[in-house]
Amino acid sequence: MAQVLERNTESLSKYCYNSWQTRTLHALRKCRTAALGGHIDRCNNPSCHRLHLSYNSCRNRHCPKCQGHKKEQWIQAREEELLNVPYFHVVFTLPSALNRLCLYEPKNIYALLFKITWQVIQDFASNHKFLGAKPGMIAILHTWGQNLSLHPHLHCIVPGGGITQSGKWRSAKSNGKYLFPVKAMSKVFRARFVASLRKELEPQTKDFYESLFKNDWVVYCKRPFLGPAQVVEYLGRYTHKIAISNHRIKNLDNKSVTFSVKDYRHGGRKSLLRLSDAEFIRRFALHILPKGFVRIRHYGILSSYHKKFTLIQLQQSLGRVQLKERKPLQHQLCPVCKKGKLVTLTTFMARGPPGYWMEKLRKQSNK
Template sequence: MKPHFEVADVLNRHLDQIEQLCANSWQARTLYALAACRTARLGGHVDRCDNPNCQALHMSYNSCRNRHCPKCQGHKREEWIRKREADLLNTPYFHVVFTLPQQLNGLALCKPEMLYALLFQTANSIIQSFAANHKFLGARTGMVAILHTWGQNLSLHPHLHCIVPGGGITTAGKWKQVQRNGKYLFPVKAMSKVFRARMMAALRKETHLQQSLARKLVQTPWVVYCKQPFAGPQQVIEYMGRYTHKVAISNHRIRTVDLNSMSFTAKDYRKGGQKHVISLSHQEFIRRLSLHILPKGFVRIRHYGILASSLKQKVRELVEQQIGKATIKERPPLKHRVCYTCSKGQLVTLITFDARGPPPLDLLAYLTQI
């Protein structure tokens, strides 16, 4: 169902203010792309259904294909899920979340690339260190890490979602499962302390950490959260799909867009996920949205350890010989350009046009006859 309001509705009302509301030109460029998505400004194309019983013509405007756009993620997410299904191991998986304290938000605004890269590196080092410890596992494991920078109210809230297999490869090349029959990963309190220590050490090495900030960081509890293992590999894929190509706010969350303000729904996790409505001025909404535009070229989904691209195929073959292959429900073929009229045929592009506009009516009439 198409949402009543979109992020672009707010952006298009204030195109002349976007540069003033953003911290840099890359953020402004991204917001301009989101505002122009699927409008005449990006040009478009005329398609025809290849179903002989339909052959309907459809005119569509081009998408911006920006990874921050709420309208351009559905197909990318489905493609990513299908590629990852082949990499799943027949073992329980855990969801671990590493959250940076709010005292580092200032650094996230000034040096986001440095801070987020350290977050990835530190989280991976902690998972690998605890896995290598014979007290917990005594093997090399891996993880898929996905960076999110937002809270439900669009405030800056950098955290890393990590999907970790419940086992690893020993030095002897054997698969070893985590304790309690795969129902327990690592102690989160110990992980939290190590997370704080290693992250602060990395920050001191990379940047000048003020003494007052360092004291606050030491006194602040650093949150590491580990959820119960998933029911099976299929559930892992579905769960990961919700996080991989998620953006700061979806269009379906926007309730109203008025002349000077807008509102959207948000969950309050301190009250059991209870929903409430947040109202903001257009300018404040744009400012908050710009906080979550990642630096140019920054990779927000990363694979580590035995799940890294250089190892995953060899590891999967080795593990499947020992514990079997993961059972995945077969999915129907992914159809991206299905005809909106008959829902059977595929759309074939006949002609493209630029921002000057669609082809004249006489050309469209000609296309219906050929």
Template sequence: MTATLSVQNILQRFLPGQPLDSHRRKVCARLTACRTARMGGMEMHCDHCQTRSICYYGCRDRHCPQCQGRTTAQWSARQRSLLLPVPYFHLVFTLPHTLNGWIQIHPEVIYRCLFAAAWDTLSQFGRNTRHLGGELGMTAVLHTWGQNLSRHVHVHCLVPGGVLTDTGDWNKAKNDYLFPVRALSRRFRGRMVSLLRTSANAGDLHRVTHSVEIDDVLNRLMHQEWVVYTRHCLNQAESVVDYLARYTHRIAISNGRLLSMDGDRVAFRYKDYRDDSRIKTQWLEGQEFVRRFLMHILPKGFMRIRHFGYLSNRTRRRKLAVIRHCLSQPPQLEATTERPTSQRCWPCPHCDDGLVRMIRQVPRFRTVVVPTG
């Protein structure tokens, strides 16, 4: 079973009986139907060995471990045209586990505040003339999990090492850590608590029913040390995109980390960062595995990859042209993801000598419920 074990198998076995809202029910339906007859597909024919086979479509859901490879490749191709010939910095802003209860009932509010607090923190430091004195750019990716599938909400940020000034000049980063980590942590803590208090006053945290709980939690948060991780990342353009792509379309757990399913228990591999990043094995009851997996399904329509500053979609083309002029880099065209007009073909998996082409569409298989009585 180890060779074929997947998140899809586990959901098919242990999902029945789990309480699901309509959004999670639809997501799980797509994940369990992925690359099966329920999705439909294509009948393929090899021009060499004459073998016919059926290839079923993927669900393309962003939570599906089987559908992220192609999406990651397409995203990477687009991002390569946006890279600058400068060092990049990787920063991670992490929320304390004290907020896990609020995240459970108001995920969209907390995630939105996290993005805003991280960007406000970095942009304020970038605008400070003592540091750089201009506008930063940032690509941020939300992750909600730890290696053992527990709730661990944080945002990964990739920041080019420099700012665009108001006069149209480029100021490069002055050191190998971008900004002081302790100062970043305290600014991030204050900004996040302020945004949460504003959200509470606006009624966005209406599911927190105890009136004194909000003040108690926020006051407790201000007395905790918050974690901001920063490191000088990479200086080669191609490596930067590959590095970031590992984070952008990562899901809570990939099929490659699953080890075995023994009875009602599931084993998977994880990295224990508190123990010198040693690789360990975690055993969970099947129901608990599914419960933890469902925790990390994002709210419907929530954007987990966002661009800020001179990398924001609205002004990116114009501002990157100015920066490239300052850096004497030739202008580059943004990559597109248009599909080729020619008929697609692939190497034959059976004979390795021919090419397989689609000869017909296979319609979706729909289960017909026969009424009884």
């Protein structure tokens, strides 16, 4: 990714819809290069004491190089909050007819997607016909398809049950094998979203609103996870995922990018797609979220307010989830001895490391 951006440095702004997207692309281009400065670390293992020169990462959430550490930290925090109940994976997708609004009003449209999705889950759960309890939800926004087209959808993790007004846990119907009817959720989701569009955004044409009702909106509820451990694996794949990772990019030549895609309409069949640099960057920029927009949100019994009290009580009554012990984070481990931790000795700006430290590094490499 950085190579593609670097060879198009002068023209990045041409492929973006706003200055924030341009700034983000430049941050990704400079990631882990001298342009962002760096630091010199030393291993604290007495038998090693190796010096290591590292350039700073951009820490941008859209960067393919900067997500591993954040993802592991987030997963370990979520493991502490798992309930010993079935979990469901529900996906709410916006139709392509809304893509134009997503381009020009991304913050409002995506915020509305979160809001209406939670309303639908909450209202179906409160209905005694389906559950009659207060639910919880973790929602993760993705805006891309495999070919980098605009495809906004919300991945939701929903526990198979909720808390009744008396404070007791009530499981979902059919022993946790069934959540809510997706066809009914789809109709309610569409009706409420369009109604909110009319109220909260600038008026659109009558034909536009009518076009939103021509087709069913996609709400998909996958079968429940086999257990809480599967939920953690899923979260690891989806939480800090970006539009395209470096391992999918197979070739860079003649100002074009070739990357792998999966066709989910045909059983996940893999193929290669070739795009010009300009089209590749333009499509990638579509998925740069507005500044400060939160793409992972927690609701109901999984919200930060309930975690301190309700969640702890539920874990005590439902039993703690037994998970495999995870390895400690490796980001500060010495890559040479694999035992010591790296301790920062000095930092430097874009001008480069001080000559004193460069001399030490040269001597070390000559040994």
